[in-house]
Amino acid sequence: MLLSELLGAQVVTTNGDEVGTVHDVVLVQDGPMGANGRAGLRLHAIAVGSRSLGSRLGYAQGTVEGPWLLRRLLRRPPRLVPWSAIVQRDEHRIVVDPSFRAPDQD
Amino acid sequence: MSTEPVGVGRQVWAVLELLDRQLVDRDGRLVGKVDDVEFELDDEPDALPRVTALLAGLGALANHIGGDTGAALAAAERRLAARRDHQPSRVDIAIVRDIGSAIELDADGENLDTNRGERWVRDVIIDKIPGAGHVAE
């Protein structure tokens, strides 16, 4: 599986509600030890939103704070959907279980 | 900007911190950009996809860009690639030493798959011009 296959995919719930498009994925270093002696990276969640620019630049994740004008325009925290909530994956379409909706993750 | 080794529990936003990042070999040479990330998903229930490699090169870039531009790049890559199997150049995750402002690799650029194009241009064109080995500074 490639990252490029996930990015830009449309995410919908099993009920047919649109969630958005995949803009980023969250990796955590908690996998089995690799050959380099370090824990591997595992994909924990996909970040879904409606506009990708803020995510690309770092406004959504909060690493970029200014200037004020851009932050106002671009800071839209994405919704994080855990990998386990994914029910089905097709080319450019991901179906998720609506149970992921929890108040303000990350 | 991270200078300590990648620690356990660390969170990495793949698009923000991995994709389109500069790859650097152990001597500090620039050896390409991360064009895509390869995952492997085990069959067990509750398994999460594991990162197995970073992909670099025109083929991977073509995938990443997609659309008509991507198709054009992919066609260019097939023309230029010396390999027959059209596999994008892989950087195994095991040789990734640090993920920071750039992605540091524990390998020599000479041996890296991703640096094929550079070696080709060097051997076929640049080395033929006198003075190529001369340090200008």
Place this chain on the structure above:
Amino acid sequence: MKKVFGVTLGILTAMGGFVDIGDLVANSETGARFGMSLAWAVLLGVVGIIVYAEMAGRVASVTKRATFDLVRERLGARAGLANLGASFFITMLTLIAEVAGVALAVQLVVDVNYLLWIPLVGFAVWMVIWRVRFTTLETVFGLMGLAIIVVVVAVVQLHPSWSQLWHHASHPSVPSGEGHPTYFYYAIALFGAAMTPYEVFFFSSGAVEEKWTRSDLVLNRANVYLGFPLGGVLSLGLMAGAAIVFHPLGVGVDNLSQVALPTSIALGKVGLAFVIVGFFACTVGAALETALSCGYTVSQYFGWQWGKLVKPRDAARFHLVVLVSIFVAVVVGVTAVDPIKVTEYSIVLSAAALPLTYFPILVVANDRTYMGDDVNGPVKNAIATFYMVVLTVVALATIPLMIATKAGS
């Protein structure tokens, strides 16, 4: 010694970037047509390039990453590629203009058609990039380029009415016989001539290669606050010279010997000699910068090894791009395309393309994980945001104005 050379980098950048063929043409043409009433556009551009270059230099020192590397990282591969296409095309146009500019400067001395000089100039430019020590480059052309200061001396020598010049500059108005669209088109041209992207590519790439650290930031600021204003003074000198000599006569400027005329009137043969040396050094410096920038942009997008301080064989694809770019510039140049027209297009399109590269740098300059405490302070951010708005307005206005005024005719 490194500090002296560091300052020279700034001066070379300012010379090459500020007083390149674009500025020689734009400031003289504008002075002849509009007197000093567009001086404000030069000032706006000078402050703009100071803001831009300081930010890009600071980002390069702290992150050790050059501009186009960060452009792709922040905009993504797709938008980054479109950006690369536009930036490379414009830098290439500028290279064509600069190479022709050098040939024109040589033609002022040796009365042989400039077209014959173009291949020679191209070869020389390539040769310098291939073999010559970088610091030698900076020092030689930095010093030679200072000869262009003679244009300011010339203005003084012409004994103009300073109060009239000042009045004209501080009360901008559209002269009768000129339309508002043309006025603003020339404003954009001056702005673009002052804020050329290739300067920033060159400057930040140099900062990364010379391994500027946080402590070199002081040096960065000296370069920027000294070099670019100096360039601005020179631009205004060119404008004033043309305003004094040509404007009252209603004569336009459309070739390089006319650009030299005010100086030769004021200071005779000696002045002319100095100004021609200045033209030559500035256009050569600019040709070197733009050729290198052609290589920098492409290499930094794809992540290839680039740089002046590595052996050519260790930066093979970078050098290939530079070589091909110079070759294309020579080929286009000898087709006798009007170098002045190419220059005009290159500066106007540069102005339009500025947001593409300015915006990602502004974002990175605000990223604490990259910049630590060197992020933009609130004052810098306010000014930088103001310029982002200005650049966006300019970018949107350029093509319509170009069409409306038929490229300023």
